[in-house]
Every structure is written in C-alpha cells, then in structure tokens.
Amino acid sequence: MKLTDITKIPKVLGAGTVTYDGFIIDSQFTVGYDAAKFGAMAARIVNQIKKSLRVEEGTAILYTSNVVFFARAKAEGVFFVICNKDANLGLIKIKMDKFK
Amino acid sequence: MADELSIDSKALIFATLADVYLSSNMLDEAISILKDGLARNPNYTLAKIILGRAYYMKGENDEALKLLESIYPEAKDSENENLFLGHCYKKRGEPDQARKHYETVLRINPDNKEAKKELAALSAKPAEKPAEVIQKAEVPVSATEPTVKAAEAPKEPPLQGTKKEPPLQGTEKEPPLQGTEKEPPLQGTEKEPLPVAETAIPAEVKEDLTGKPTIEIKGMEETVKINEVILPEVDISSVKESPEPEMVVQEPVLKITTPPPVSETIVKGEVEIVLPAEPPKKAEVPVSGAEVIQKAEVPVSGARVPVTPIEETKAPVEEIKVSMEEAKAPKKAKKVPVRETKEEKPAPEIVEKPAEVPTTPPPLFAEEMKPEPAVAPGTPAAETGTPFDRLNEPMKKLISLKTVNAAFISAQDGLLIKNYSEKREDVEEISALIAAVFNEALESFKFLNEGLVEKCIIEKPGETICVITAGESLLCVITEPEAKPGLIFVYARKIIDEIREVLG
Numbered sequence: 001m002k003l004t005d006i007t008k009i010p011k012v013l014g015a016g017t018v019t020y021d022g023f024i025i026d027s028q029f030t031v032g033y034d035a036a037k038f039g040a041m042a043a044r045i046v047n048q049i050k051k052s053l054r055v056e057e058g059t060a061i062l063y064t065s066n067v068v069f070f071a072r073a074k075a076e077g078v079f080f081v082i083c084n085k086d087a088n089l090g091l092i093k094i095k096m097d098k099f100k
Numbered sequence: 101m102a103d104e105l106s107i108d109s110k111a112l113i114f115a116t117l118a119d120v121y122l123s124s125n126m127l128d129e130a131i132s133i134l135k136d137g138l139a140r141n142p143n144y145t146l147a148k149i150i151l152g153r154a155y156y157m158k159g160e161n162d163e164a165l166k167l168l169e170s171i172y173p174e175a176k177d178s179e180n181e182n183l184f185l186g187h188c189y190k191k192r193g194e195p196d197q198a199r200k201h202y203e204t205v206l207r208i209n210p211d212n213k214e215a216k217k218e219l220a221a222l223s224a225k226p227a228e229k230p231a232e233v234i235q236k237a238e239v240p241v242s243a244t245e246p247t248v249k250a251a252e253a254p255k256e257p258p259l260q261g262t263k264k265e266p267p268l269q270g271t272e273k274e275p276p277l278q279g280t281e282k283e284p285p286l287q288g289t290e291k292e293p294l295p296v297a298e299t300a301i302p303a304e305v306k307e308d309l310t311g312k313p314t315i316e317i318k319g320m321e322e323t324v325k326i327n328e329v330i331l332p333e334v335d336i337s338s339v340k341e342s343p344e345p346e347m348v349v350q351e352p353v354l355k356i357t358t359p360p361p362v363s364e365t366i367v368k369g370e371v372e373i374v375l376p377a378e379p380p381k382k383a384e385v386p387v388s389g390a391e392v393i394q395k396a397e398v399p400v401s402g403a404r405v406p407v408t409p410i411e412e413t414k415a416p417v418e419e420i421k422v423s424m425e426e427a428k429a430p431k432k433a434k435k436v437p438v439r440e441t442k443e444e445k446p447a448p449e450i451v452e453k454p455a456e457v458p459t460t461p462p463p464l465f466a467e468e469m470k471p472e473p474a475v476a477p478g479t480p481a482a483e484t485g486t487p488f489d490r491l492n493e494p495m496k497k498l499i500s501l502k503t504v505n506a507a508f509i510s511a512q513d514g515l516l517i518k519n520y521s522e523k524r525e526d527v528e529e530i531s532a533l534i535a536a537v538f539n540e541a542l543e544s545f546k547f548l549n550e551g552l553v554e555k556c557i558i559e560k561p562g563e564t565i566c567v568i569t570a571g572e573s574l575l576c577v578i579t580e581p582e583a584k585p586g587l588i589f590v591y592a593r594k595i596i597d598e599i600r601e602v603l604g
Binding site (some may be wrong): 009023024036037038041044045047049052055057058059060061062063064065066067069 | 113116117533534536537540541544545547548550551552553554555556557558559560565593
C-alpha cells in the first residue's frame with residue numbers, strides 16, 4: 001500500500017505521514033496545498049486527542065466547511081489525508097485502514 | 101519511484117527545517133543545514149532558493165545573487181526566486197533589474213505585498229538616481245576622510261511614503277564605507293543601503309557643487325530631528341487644564357406603576373419605605389381579574405427613593421392580588437428614619453424587588469437552577485415543560501440505537517448542558533475533553549483558512565465519539581466501534597436543528 005493508492009482516489013487533495021513533532025516523513029499533495037502545514041496540524045490534533053482521551057492509537061475525521069481531514073495515530077507517526085467534502089470518504093477510510 | 105520519493109522527502113525535511121531556522125533568524129544554522137543537504141542532493145532547486153535567501157538575510161549579497169542567478173533558468177517561475185533576486189539587485193544598486201524581478205513576482209502572484217511595496221518604493225525614487233550618477237562622475241571621492249562621515253549620512257533621500265528606512269544609521273552606526281564597494285550587512289529585507297557615491301563625498305565639496313549649502317544643512321537638521329524626536333514634546337504649562345468632570349451620582353428611581361388608589365404610604369414624589377416586621381411573603385399566584393393592588397413596601401429598610409409622579413407612569417401594571425393580611429402587615433412595622441439609613445443599603449437591592457413577584461421564571465434558567473441527574477426521555481421527570489422537551493423525542497430515537505452508549509449536549513467551553521443517557525457516569529469529564537480536542541481542531545483549521553469544523557468523529561479503541569456542532573453547542577454521541585457514523589449523523593440532523601432553535 002502506497003500513498004499513491006490513496007491520492008489517486010478522486011477529490012483527494014493529498015496524503016502524508018508526519019512525526020509526532022510535526023515534521024513530514026513523506027507526502028503527496030496536489031499543487032497549492034502545503035503538506036508541511038497540514039502535517040503539522042495533523043500532529044497537533046492527534047497529540048491533543050492522545051493527551052485528552054488517553055489513547056495511543058485512534059483516528060480523527062474532521063469535517064470543515066471546505067474539506068474533510070483524516071488523521072490516524074500510529075506508533076511511528078501520524079498518517080493523514082485531506083480531501084474535498086464530496087470525496088468518497090468511506091473508500092478513503094478503507095484505504096487508510098489498509099495503509100501500513 | 102520509491103527512491104525518488106525518499107530523496108524528495110529527505111530534501112523536504114532539511115529544506116523545511118532550514119526554513120524554520122530562517123524564520124527564527126538562525127541564519128548560520130540554516131546555511132549549514134542547506135549546504136549539507138545540497139551536498140547530498142545537489143539538484144534540489146527549492147533548497148538553493150532558500151540558501152540564497154539565507155545568504156541575503158545574512159548580508160552576503162554577492163553570494164546570494166550568484167546562487168540565485170545560477171538557478172534562475174530552472175526557477176524562473178518561482179515567486180521566492182524572483183523576490184530575492186529583486187532584493188539582491190536592489191541592494192546592489194540596480195533598480196531596473198530589481199524592478200524586473202518584482203514585476204515577475206507580481207505576475208506569478210499578484211497578491212504579493214512585499215513585491216508591491218518594493219515596486220512602489222522603486223517607482224517613487226527613480227528621479228534621484230541620475231543625480232547620484234552625476235555626483236559620482238564629478239565629485240572627487242575622498243575615501244579616507246573621517247570628518248565627513250557624520251555630515252554625509254544625513255544626505256539620504258528623504259523618507260518616502262510607506263517605505264521604512266532605517267532612521268539615520270549613519271549618524272550613530274556608520275557602516276565601513278570608506279570608498280569601498282562593500283555594503284553594510286542588512287538586518288532584514290526592509291533596510292535601505294546608503295548610496296555609495298553620496299556617502300563618500302566630503303561635505304564642503306558637495307556644498308560647493310550644489311551651490312545650495314543651506315538646503316543641505318537644513319535637510320540634515322530635519323533628518324536629525326526626525327531621529328531624535330520620538331514623542332512630540334508638549335508644553336504642559338501651556339495646556340489649559342480642563343475642568344474635572346463632575347461625578348454625577350444618580351439616585352435610583354423607583355417607579356411604582358400603581359394606579360390610584362395606592363397605599364397610604366405613598367406620597368407624590370417620594371416614598372417612605374417601611375420596614376416589614378417579617379420578611380414579606382410572596383404574593384399569591386396572579387389571578388385574572390380587574391382587581392389590581394400593588395404592594396407599596398419594598399424589602400429594603402429605610403431607603404428613601406424618589407418616585408416619579410404617578411401620572412407619568414404608563415408601564416403595564418402587573419396583576420397581583422394580595423391578601424388583606426399581607427397588605428396590612430407592613431403597617432405594624434416600625435418606621436425607619438429615611439435619611440439616616442440612606443447609605444446603609446445600596447440602591448440596587450431595590451431593583452431586586454421584582455424578583456419576589458411570582459412571575460414564571462425563564463425555562464432555561466429554571467433548568468439550571470434544578471440540576472437533575474441524567475433524565476431519560478420518556479420518564480415523567482423529563483416532562484418538565486422546558487424547551488428541551490422538544491429534543492426528547494429525537495434524542496430518544498438516537499439513544500435507542502443499540503450501538504449508542506451515550507448522548508449529551510455540551511457547550512463549546514466543555515460544560516455539560518444536558519445528558520440524555522445514564523449509561524455513562526463520566527459524561528462531564530468526557531464533555532470537557534471532547535471540547536478541548538474540538539477547540540484545538542477549530543483553531544488549527546482557522547489558522548489554515550480551511551473553514552470551520554462542523555463535525556468530527558474520533559475513533560479510539562473500544563468506542564467512537566461523534567461530535568456535531570449546533571451553533572454554540574456540541575452534540576456528542578458516544579457509540580460502539582461498530583456503529584455506523586452515517587446513521588448517527590442522519591439521526592443527529594434533526595436534533596441539531598432543534599438545538600439551534602432552543603439554544604441559538
């Protein structure tokens with residue numbers, strides 16, 4: 001499973017992995033989207049979830065007025081995907097579950 | 101492909117890190133990282149642009165220019181490449197080249213404020229350049245005349261428009277010009293280097309050439325003044341003192357909206373307040389009818405309260421029926437001297453009088469006053485007659501889903517508003533924690549200009565939490581991991597509409 005398997009889903013704007021301190025490990029984004037910014041935000045949100053809900057692993061799906069943002073906490077870092085609101089979120093979630 | 105990605109990601113990391121260093125003004129660290137990274141990945145153009153920027157920020161203009169020019173063919177469409185080339189050329193004293201690059205920046209990104217500003221500054225100056233050239237040609241430059249320095253620095257062009265120039269660095273911190281081409285290192289992108297020709301001209305020679313020594317000197321004085329005067333001096337003695345504003349203390353006015361006949365204690369324009377022997381009893385529940393008797397006594401001892409004439413009061417009168425015993429009871433009480441006790445009781449207490457009138461309290465307020473444990477909809481306790489009743493039915497449907505463990509409404513600050521399930525005891529804690537996560541996400545997306553968070557699903561081992569915004573409130577549903585979030589949102593939609601109506 002590669003990043004391209006997710007980013008090739010229609011309406012997906014980008015995906016990447018980021019360390020818990022916010023540095024990008026790997027990413028693929030469409031032009032105009034800053035992977036570093038989204039990666040840092042994913043790390044920030046996941047850290048807050050880990051701290052508040054006292055969990056080590058978990059997934060957050062955030063719907064905003066513009067985009068939908070997935071962030072999954074894993075042992076080695078945070079995997080995140082950003083897509084348009086009309087993307088197939090279920091498909092993205094399945095692909096995320098398969099992502100190693 | 102994987103190798104390519106690997107290289108790219110490494111490159112991105114060192115370039116990103118260098119960018120962070122630059123933002124923190126850690127120039128040497130940034131340059132070091134970039135040089136190392138470029139040694140491993142010499143074709144990484146973005147890193148070279150960042151390195152050029154670092155050189156520029158460090159004041160190594162020639163190095164920056166050399167590097168940026170070397171990658172210009174492949175980076176000519178880069179906004180930053182053109183921006184910093186523009187800065188370098190400007191600093192080098194080549195405004196035409198600088199202008200060309202700034203214009204390119206604006207072609208790439210018409211909103212680039214820095215380029216706009218620099219272009220505006222450049223277009224405001226062009227008339228000065230020919231004069232400098234003439235001076236360069238005609239004036240013999242005395243490279244080692246120490247007395248010149250103080251006089252020449254003020255000959256900078258006057259401050260222009262919005263451009264921030266360093267105010268008179270020449271008078272205090274003179275860069276080592278001495279006729280050499282080397283310019284002082286820039287502290288930031290805003291600094292304007294001193295023109296070399298001007299700063300090397302002896303003051304007296306220049307006065308002779310221009311023939312307007314007075315203008316030169318005047319210009320210097322003006323500049324010095326600008327530098328010295330930070331705050332305008334104000335002759336305090338000449339300022340006429342304005343009279344102190346008078347403290348006007350308004351006595352509270354108690355409007356007794358009582359139609360005649362009124363209680364005996366009421367006098368036109370003023371009321372003698374009598375102290376009841378016992379705390380006044382609450383009046384009975386309003387009874388419909390034409391009998392209107394207003395209690396004259398106020399539960400505050402001895403306040404003297406001016407009263408507006410009865411004829412002027414037109415406020416609607418509340419219909420209160422008071423028993424005769426209650427009406428007479430205050431008359432037995434001892435009269436309290438009005439003036440002596442005037443300051444003992446603050447007036448606002450008088451205003452609290454209406455609270456004793458048995459009006460129906462606002463439903464939401466009543467809800468807060470009587471904190472109840474989780475009220476399961478459908479139970480008799482749930483039928484309290486509050487606006488929340490409207491939520492009972494849809495909430496009942498929601499929590500009847502077998503995968504739903506809890507559902508509650510909380511404020512965005514984490515305070516629980518209402519819990520609809522008794523399955524969980526830690527609802528208040530969860531409410532606060534969810535609000536913390538939600539607010540963190542909200543802040544992050546605001547920062548990225550990606551809109552406001554509308555809903556959120558947090559999956560953790562053992563349960564899933566769905567949060568949906570409803571105005572200023574959050575509807576939180578805690579479910580089993582196998583619950584279908586789509587179904588939850590369908591049920592939640594109607595509840596959200598109701599919450600918006602009830603809570604706003």
